[in-house]
Amino acid sequence: MEFMKKLLWTLPLLPLALVGCSSTNADSAGSASEDGALNVVTSTQVWADVATAVSPDANVEALISGGSADPHSFEPSATDMAKIAEADIIIVGGGGYDSWLYDSLEADDSRIVHAMDLNEHDHSEHAADAHEAEVDNEHVWYSTDAVSEVASDFAAKVVELNADATVTPEAVTAKMDELHAEIAALPAVKIAQTEPIADHIISESQLIESTPAGYRATTLSEGEATASDVAAFQEIIRTHGIDVLIYNPQSASPVATSLKELAEENNIPVVEISETPEGSENFLDTFTKAVTDLAAAAQGV
Known part of the structure; x- marks a missing residue:
């Protein structure tokens, strides 16, 4: 610095x-x-x-x-x-x-x-x-x-x-x-993330982190995903190798946005979880909405 x-x-x-x-x-x-x-x-x-x-x-x-x-x-x-x-x-x-x-x-x-x-x-x-x-x-x-x-x-x-x-x-x-109890009750469905925004939620739940390893490693290091990593992610979406996609709209790259759109085309639920509260929204409401939306998406699988 x-x-x-x-x-x-x-x-x-x-x-x-x-x-x-x-x-x-x-x-x-x-x-x-x-x-x-x-x-x-x-x-x-x-x-x-x-x-x-x-x-x-x-x-x-x-x-x-x-x-x-x-x-x-x-x-x-x-x-x-x-x-x-x-x-x-x-x-x-x-x-x-x-x-x-x-x-x-x-x-x-x-x-x-x-x-x-x-x-x-x-x-x-x-x-x-x-x-x-x-x-x-x-x-x-x-x-x-x-x-x-x-x-x-x-x-x-x-x-x-x-x-x-x-x-x-x-x-x-x-x-x-209250949220901890709701997170613990989330079912064991397969989750992938365009960015690892929800790791702590996943760690407190039965959700199964299924983001392709290469893509996940790249996004954790804030690097740019390789073509093969993106292709692997596209493949698990097209073959329904995941049940829910988590997408962070505030720091979305063109690749992340394309994966979100592909998931929607293949009828895979997309849950948006923001980096920080939008507008005048309170964080406690933001966190609550993230958990509620995950529960709704997982139960609909």
Whole structure:
């Protein structure tokens, strides 16, 4: 993240704020707004919606919202960096997905609440099987356990900084418990993904990950599928080697879109699962819809 380092040096008005607010202890909470509400900055709308559900009185802002930008390649502006510097609490997914936010911060910055380890953006060793015990897919917000853990950790951090604050982590954890039960009840039908957006859902279910191995490995590493990998995917669609196709409309390549269209031509149900909430939709509703649509598609097989 050489870009991030250079960017920080271009902010002549912020050096004192960066020194004071990047402290790794609770004293960094001095940037709370005049009304006493904590300032919370999140990488995406996903975590902003979780934070707002847990702490309705906090001032919460997502740097990426509405599905307008690709979080994989997002580069924060100077204004974004100022917001990060002034935040009381920062929420990220981790795992390299939103490393553009935390790479410029100290590794032990106590303001950060995260779902996965704060790694660099590296896809060289992703799990080949969505059912492996430790799924390391960075789309961790589709893990009910991870979302519940972030909600609980965030609530604890809010109370640490403001003992009088009202926190309701159960607004999130209860919903995750409900979704976990629904996911566990999904039947053992064969699923393929144009992008591995739903690995965590699959890992909590009986769904059978059936994406051709070569295509899956390429998309996990964010590479471009070879002609033979695409042909293998087309073949399992034409021969009904899968029951349901999962498609991410927000980061769809021409190849992914063509596979979606081929599935529709062959009467294979297509379930759209978005990277981040669309428009003004709340993430908890986005997650619920993904599970509901998967259940409907699987039961119709």
